[in-house]
Amino acid sequence: MIPYRSILIVGGGTAGWMAAAYLQRVLGANPAMPVQIRLVESTEIGSIGVGEATVPTLRDTLKILGIAESELFTQADATLKNGIRFNGWKHGGAAADDHYDHPFDHPVSLQGHSTMAHWMNLRQRGLTAQAFDEAGGVQTALFDKNLSPKFLNSPDFEAPIAYAYHLDAIKLAALLRRVATERGVQHSYGEVTEVEVGEEGITAVNLKDGQRLTADLYIDCTGFAGLLIGKALKVPWVSYADSLLCDRAVACPIAHAHAQQPLRSYTTATARAAGWTWEIDLQSRTGTGYVYSSAHCSDDEAVATLQQMHGSAQPMAEPRLLKMRIGHRARMWEKNCLALGLAGGFIEPLESTGIYFIERALQSFFDFLPATATAQCGRQKFNSLIADLYDELRDFILLHYVISGRRDTPFWRSYTEAVVIPPSLQELLCLWDEKLPHNTDIQRKQSLFTAANYFYILAGLNRLPSKGFGQSSYLAPSVSQGALAHIAKIRAAAVQQSPSMRDFTNMVRG
């Protein structure tokens, strides 16, 4: 039994519609527990409309939602993503000699040791000049040739290797809306102008047109406004602004040069004077944007940087300026209100984690769903888990800046001279100067990132253990050479067998 008979979701962006589809699927599936789910959204206040790169967890969420993968390709302009290519983060050089990749696949264990250890063994002995992302795993072989992680005949959600999606955020929200409303979620338009609060939390929301809506549980999906969780319930905001400096973005889609333009099967994140730009290839267009620090770059400069990156490509809209609040609510679940998406927290999208936090929060919410509305233990645990997850993401994103060799502008120098590096990240850096990362080093309640994820960034930016490197130093070089030769063979086979990203999307669309 759950204590909620009616749920009101306020906000119709990705968070609102994902919550609606998820709640309907999970709660609506039990006819013995009828729950009325309603979503109200404003037509005046738009949704943020960005959020085009994802992480592999979205595949499981879509399975839970009962949405076929093919629907993403036909309705959300989706392509597949092998990971992220970071250009210019080593020293600010041109992409040709200054890039590294962060793929989704994890280095395998060969001869009892991870490929991280084999590569490190050879690297420290001067026996390999290959970069780790090339030597240690298979997936980056797909990056350069714009290859798909799925074969043409791979079933929905399956592939020989981990993958995620690039998609059109507005179209994803529309797809989720269709699915949710077809399954019984009530939908209406209206702007919430006042929120009534009592002892147990929110008691009603009042709309501009005079309607008063009540529910047992309220879900705040009002974006950065945080109308219910922040303005009404006054849950404080935990800011990461002293560590992560980027607080603005400008976004603008550009047209493909021609209908069959090759599609990059990775997200591009290029370091710039005051932040970084993204490029995300969808089937019909490329999403681009510049994430920057307003203390180091004016909006006009940011737009000019983005336009310079576009070169002769045709913009498909006016550049859209967005303010970003970096941090999270101290408690995302307060009394009878759950905050999801940007209302609950946000960290710059360098590792494409915004939608992941919506998925994660929904799953955890169900894990801790109480039998009575006033039960507190589960709520407290939920809040501490999500807060810890945000802390970990802050550390992981900050790592990219702190160990970058780029110090050519005031923005980049701030990461040595001004920003706060939390003790949790300092400890990891100290440890990993001595040894290879291991999952047990990351002492988090739950973790999105494994030691391998950290190592891709550390190795990519050349921050390697210089004070010893553990077991791998006792490995015979021939064993490590054999292991990496084995990986090289699999890479070559993957390139032979994988279709191009364009061929894959053409095939799915028939």
Ligand code: FAD
């Ligand atoms: P919004 O999209 O802002 O929706 C808010 C909704 O609330 C709207 O429907 C609005 O009408 C409604 N609303 C607001 N006030 C009221 C009111 N008073 N009454 C009624 N309705 C109201 N995430 C990723 O996973 N990958 C990415 O690559 C990525 N890139 C990003 C890039 C940038 C620059 C930014 C800022 C974010 C990015 N994100 C990314 C995050 C992602 O965009 C969000 O997590 C996701 O879109 C969820 O947004 P939302 O639904 O919480 O808010």
